[in-house]
Amino acid sequence: MVRILTLMFLGLFSAFSLADTLDDAKASGKLTLAVANEIPYGYLSSDGEPKGEAPEIALHTLKALGIDDVEVLVTEFGSLIPGLKAGRFDVIAAGMYINPKRCKQILFSNPTYTIGEGFLVKNDNPQSLHSYEDVKKNGDLKLGVMAGAVEFGYAKDYGIALDQIVTLPDYPSGVAALKAGRIDALAGTVLTMAELGKKDDAVMLAQPFEDLVIDGKKVNGYGGFGFRPGDERLRDAFNEHLAGFIGSDEHIALVEPYGFGRHTLPGDVTAEQLCTP
Known part of the structure; x- marks a missing residue:
């Protein structure tokens, strides 16, 4: 049975x-x-x-x-x-x-x-940030990333210190943090960063931007x-x-x-x- x-x-x-x-x-x-x-x-x-x-x-x-x-x-x-x-x-x-x-x-x-990567920065890019390397070499800088997105892993794997990486719930929060000075750059795909730059006169896409390379491979x-x-x-x-x-x-x-x-x-x-x- x-x-x-x-x-x-x-x-x-x-x-x-x-x-x-x-x-x-x-x-x-x-x-x-x-x-x-x-x-x-x-x-x-x-x-x-x-x-x-x-x-x-x-x-x-x-x-x-x-x-x-x-x-x-x-x-x-x-x-x-x-x-x-x-x-x-x-x-x-x-x-x-x-x-x-x-x-x-x-x-x-x-x-x-x-698609490749990009940074959103304040107008005129006051910190002259054009690459992940620019953030890595200055321990006082903060890089914003969206929760769940790949940029946290990119920054970590590139060697940026964890205390320099600020996780935010979404990109509007990232733009607000950038404008308030809580972060110095917001990382994301170049298309997303360009679109965010079009919507707010206080921020812009960092240009030019160096291709992100990790372990010898372009990301x-x-x-x-x-x-x-x-x-x-x-x-x-x-x-x-x-x-x-x-x-x-x-x-x-x-x-x-x-x-x-x-x-x-x-x-x-x-x-x-x-x-x-």
């Missing part, structure tokens, strides 16, 4: 395991995305419309998969992976960088773009979509669509308004390569 019950249980478990997010979404036509309200990667406009590189590509992909009813939620960047794993949404569409540490927690699509981030472990079929469906879409004229026209284009194409780099330490 125990064996029969066990087999019955395993059979039920197998049946349930066959149903996954892709099946559910195709059946209902519904799926939920999450963004971190970071321009130009993924955000909601003032009238609540999803905007940015990642939502544009995600909505295009989901439509191709027959999924038209898409809800877009906003959460802090540091809450994206915990929220995905907890089932509060189905896909991270925030332009999240793919790296081995994150790959241990969630699945990633192949990348849709690559370029590659961003893609995040999925829960177990949602391999949904991830694979995304990848299948992206393979024929990324780099097409339609793709370029979709993302150019956000500062992306042929100059940010990821080439042949795959998530598998980026997940390998």
Whole structure:
């Protein structure tokens, strides 16, 4: 009797395991995305419309998969992976960088773009900060980074002292800290820092900026979509669509308004390569 019950249980478990997010979404036509309200990667406009590189590509992909009813939620960047794993949404569409540490927690699509780093500084760049090296060599300087973003690891790996690194919940808090003098520079992707500089007359993108090099390798981030472990079929469906879409004229026209284009194409780099330490 125990064996029969066990087999019955395993059979039920197998049946349930066959149903996954892709099946559910195709059946209902519904799926939920999450963004971190970071321009130009993924955000909601003032009238609540999803905007940015990642939502544009995600909505295009989901439509191709027959999924038209898409809800877009906003959460802090540091809450994206915990929220995905907890089932509060189905896909991270925030332009999240793919790296081995994150790959241990969630699945990633192949990348849709690559981009370098930049600093936001006060107008006229009073400390003449043009690189991570400029911060490292002056122990009195403070570098702001967003919680959950890769810049904390970049600064640490580059050798910047931990007491020089200030973690902030989001980029608006970073801009406020910069203007108040609590930090001397705010680190992030060059597109994000440029966008923040356009919005506030008191700050600017540090230019020129030296490429960040760690262990002899130029650091370029590659961003893609995040999925829960177990949602391999949904991830694979995304990848299948992206393979024929990324780099097409339609793709370029979709993302150019956000500062992306042929100059940010990821080439042949795959998530598998980026997940390998």
